[in-house]
Amino acid sequence: MTIIEVCHVPPFSNSSRSTPTEFSLPLNFSDIFNLKFPPVQSIFFYKLGESTTTFFKAVILPKIKHSLSITLFHFLPLAGYLSWPQNSAKPVIIYNTANDGVLLTVAESDEDLDHLYSDIRYASESHPYLAPLSASETKASILSFQITLFPNKGFTISYTLNHAVLDGRSISLFMNSWACICRNLDANVKISPSSLPEELNPSFDRTVIQGSEALEMKYLNYWLELKVPGSDVSPRSLKPIPFPVLADVVRATFQFSREDIKKIGERVHSKSERGNQTKPFSTYVLAYAYTLVCMVKAKGLKNNNKVKFGLTTDCRTRLNPPLSRNYIGNCVTSCDVLVEAEHLLKENGVVYVAKRLNEMIKGLENGVLEIAKEKVPFMDMEPGVRVILVAGSNRFGKYGADFGWGKPMNVEITTIDVGESFSMMESRDESGGVEIGLVLKKHEMEIFDSLFVHGLKMLRSSL
Template sequence: MSPPELRVIERCQVSPPPGAVAESTLPLTYLDLIWLKAGTVERLFFYPFAGVSTSHFVDSIVPSLKASLAVTLRSFYPLAGKISRSPTREDGFDIHYADGDSVSFTVAEHGGDFHELSGGGPRLVNMLVPLLPELPRDGGDGLRLLALQATVFPDRGLAVGVSVHHASCDGSSSMRFVAAWAAAAASAGAAQVAPPVLERSFISDPDDLYTFFYKGISTDQTIETMLHQTTSPDAVLESFTIAKKHIDKLKELATGGAAGASFHCSTVVVAYAYAWVCHVKTRRPKNDKGKHAFMGFVADCRGRLKPPVPAAYFGNCLSGCLVESEIGDLTGKDGVATAAREIGKSIEAFKEGPFKAFTEELPKRYQALVAEQPLSVAGSPKFKVYDVDFGWGRPSKVEITSIAKTSAMAVAESREEEGGVEIGLVKPQAEMEAFEKEFYGGLQLLQ
């Protein structure tokens, strides 16, 4: 049953224009296979829209969204297809598209408080769930890859929900799709974003990593069991911003003010480091002597593979970085510098061997990682989520709501200023209050 605040107006399917795309099959690469059991990545885009009525939304805005979506799916047609077992390879999986395949599109009206739901303060995760589309269940003919929802809050605003199965593509690819759809809607014409590169031969596999990862998804030792965790009923989502002036201070702190640091002290490195330290302090056990904390995040491999993969490549092209440090070192006075140094070292190791974390470190440390529930990361400031404009202006808030299932930290660029970083977290209410105290207390010390 839908919550009483939400009224579903329409559920429909949107396809590329008839006959516009030939039937095709794209094999999953080993970089897609990693995420086969990882589920969906869900984003919400909130747009203030004073004076928008439900009738205007249904009569004018929804038809434009559908028409521009159909145009965009002409280039991004794999998202309208399905993942199924390959008929030619026993351990293979394909994305298959046939003419008429479609994307689920839900149109709804919500009677709740738009400004509360789209604000940065703590909100119960369950309050946001109605705004998210669910992927249609596998009916035996394959795994669906994309579902969308547009919700009007009469006289206040609009929300666009996007659910993408991770096995179909990574964040770079999915945000390229969303940006193309928005550009097409805003211009009432063809998509203004460069078309995706669908050619799979760019992902070579000389070491047969496909077989390695296939064995992983056939056992309990998969990324699914490590990522998916139980969310408490009182879990809240809250956003935190690290301003550019604080980023600059954190860089000074992490390098001791020295210009020749042993690692590249980037904005992302210090943002991750600061958030990780606050997270560890919040969850610090009473007896932490000798105990370790872990952090994991993915990095784009497009420029690291040989030969390099085009930036517009559509699919997954990620590998992992794994960071470990003693809790006592992270919670000491030099905790941020320690965290930044360890994160920087893991990035340098990734540059030398992009798949070492997935193929060597993760299998060896798997049990410890599951037990310790490492902080992981979703999103990137590079995705420019606040530039997504469907013709209604920039979003006032963008959330990665799927972090409620993974306890990951969502990361994006700051909406307010160039060089700042926004993070989102889902935690039980009491733990979130403790994190908030650590986070803002630490920033005050940087003044």
């Protein structure tokens, strides 16, 4: 791969709209929970036969840059940086017009684009196409991007984000806004920023989150007191805690059709009739339950092995008062349950997981902040327990990121190669379908593939 350019993209300057030269934005309780977690990284793959080097440099790249600048105009705090001043009890987002913007790396690769998004391949093959993000003890970038050209094949756009500032819904809104602006750019108008449709207008209002001050300090004190083995960095450092990247693992994508989800739902519901389950299980729960059981079996876990599985749920509509769905920042909480693997290895393992997930979701009705009080980062990492989590959601609309040359062929949540987790998003080609991203050892992936495909085939024939 060859680096063509590394540039700084500032927010679009519009003289007709007054923009503050400097401002700060506080972090909320959910931001602080994620303060030192590793950055989140994702890659969008676009296939485009006419993407010659000349067309890329003359058409694609200028539109990408210009629309990114305009998008930052609408998402101004994301052009700033994270800081923890000595005179501030909490970290803050700072924006200063004179210096701020995002880093954009432009590269070119002669690798096989089709292989990178469609085949089972080593997870490390994605790493060259990821955007770098800077972080020091006193200052951390919020967002960076890399666009990589594969001549005559297509291109990729990747992002790396600071998890203390953005969650999955936030970055999906940003990417869809950027894509909307790019595909609607008038080539003859270079000075007036496009307006965003109402459903994409972001909200940064922190004043609407009420009653979380004690929770913020609890999480901050946790980070301040945390001792990382082998590290002597300051407790106020903004550097993320490094997580080991798994070696020699492969990545693959699996598909649930809408009919597959329906069949799983029928099976789960039929086995739950004697209980109190009257409301249909959600697509998210059904896809999660089926995938988790296949993973546990593929990893060869035994009955007495302990497994902790859980979910991260959006809290925007669950707070009192509720936040806008377009609120930009972290607004999630996690729920999990510790079980012995035997519950997942039985014939009705999918039913068991689906019911436990539903119980967790129902428990959120008792108050998001009350549940969050019970959580502290890393507290639940018990020795000998296999923790399996899910990243993303089938409701974020990742495949809406059409920059004007078609929607992505694939979207990869690359950071699932840290730890044991899988990703979930909506299907590219079918409403109601679900896509699962997975990183496993090669022999585990072969077993998972067989279990996943065979299980769905059996469901289709038996119901």
